């Protein structure tokens with residue numbers, strides 16, 4: 001399936017001058033981040049239904065920026081073949097082709113798109129107290145949350161633990177997210193941001209695979225309802241998950257919360 005959305009983008013290129021070596025001093029500042037949008041080359045998102053590549057589709061829908069979407073509807077394996085056909089060393093989704101570059105890693109793709117083509121959007125202002133929290137959730141989503149969840153999932157599916165681990169586990173990483181939402185409406189603070197886009201997939205994994213009991217996390221449940229009401233999220237679903245979830249992993253067996261890992 002290929003989908004082309006046709007909105008134009010601002011065509012201002014960012015020129016970063018290179019100072020001659022002799023003029024570089026200790027006080028030389030790093031280049032200012034872009035404050036105007038660069039011209040966006042063609043973006044193609046390689047996608048698997050219901051997987052992390054939805055983040056990039058959702059981001060582009062939130063921003064109203066154009067993209068092509070590549071996947072085979074209803075066939076995860078054939079969609080992965082499209083990724084492999086790119087010849088990139090790391091076969092996973094999202095993979096995007098941005099101009100003449102092939103990129104992986106959803107958080108880095110999102111930050112590249114925002115910094116270059118949508119500066120100031122879906123990110124708290126740099127000098128706001130919410131900015132460090134926003135960035136923390138951007139990275140927490142994969143670095144701690146998804147990593148812990150999938151590690152616990154593998155353990156439960158291969159060698160089920162008999163007691164709860166003393167190490168940070170699924171319950172802990174989800175509880176931290178729940179506690180933040182008790183004080184803040186979104187993962188970037190008062191406004192919806194790209195951190196919410198990053199956090200949805202692992203929080204769906206946590207409850208969808210029964211790694212945690214969703215009834216214990218009412219703030220996360222309320223946040224998911226707000227997400228689902230967003231028109232851009234609904235447009236993402238229509239484009240990227242037209243038949244609902246497919247190829248679900250098996251859920252871990254039901255067990256008392258005290259045994260959860």
Ligand SMILES: N[C@@H](CCC(=O)N[C@@H](CS)C(=O)NCC(=O)O)C(=O)O
Nearest residue numbers: 051052091092093094105106107142
């Ligand atoms: N940290 C990466 C994870 C990417 C990833 O593992 N994607 C999964 C789908 S959600 C994948 O491609 N799985 C295919 C495989 O592992 O063979 C990111 O955020 O982009």
